[in-house]
Amino acid sequence: MSKKSSTFARFFAFIAKNVLIENNNKIYNTMSKICQITGKKAMGGCNVSHSKRHTKRSFDVNLFRRKFYWVEQDVWIELNVSAAGLRTINKIGLDNALKQAAEKGYLN
Numbered sequence: 880m881s882k883k884s885s886t887f888a889r890f891f892a893f894i895a896k897n898v899l900i901e902n903n904n905k906i907y908n909t910m911s912k913i914c915q916i917t918g919k920k921a922m923g924g925c926n927v928s929h930s931k932r933h934t935k936r937s938f939d940v941n942l943f944r945r946k947f948y949w950v951e952q953d954v955w956i957e958l959n960v961s962a963a964g965l966r967t968i969n970k971i972g973l974d975n976a977l978k979q980a981a982e983k984g985y986l987n
Contacts, residue, residue: 914942
């Protein structure tokens, strides 16, 4: 296999992993660590040692895969939700949280 075709194959394998899955009322992206309610995602930063040496690192989101019963649609849905997203759902309700997330483009 040539180098160009292997790069091409790896690119399409990467694209195939990142497709949105909507089977069985599951709405989630298979790869990204992004909250579907708040849109929070990993931040970049540095570890700083005692000698002030900086090395790159990422600060991941406190993310959970949770099932919710959506009363208005009478279905169970599964979402990737951060801790802040869970608090948002508890505060304003699942239906309003999903509407806000869809308006902001966090849900597809």
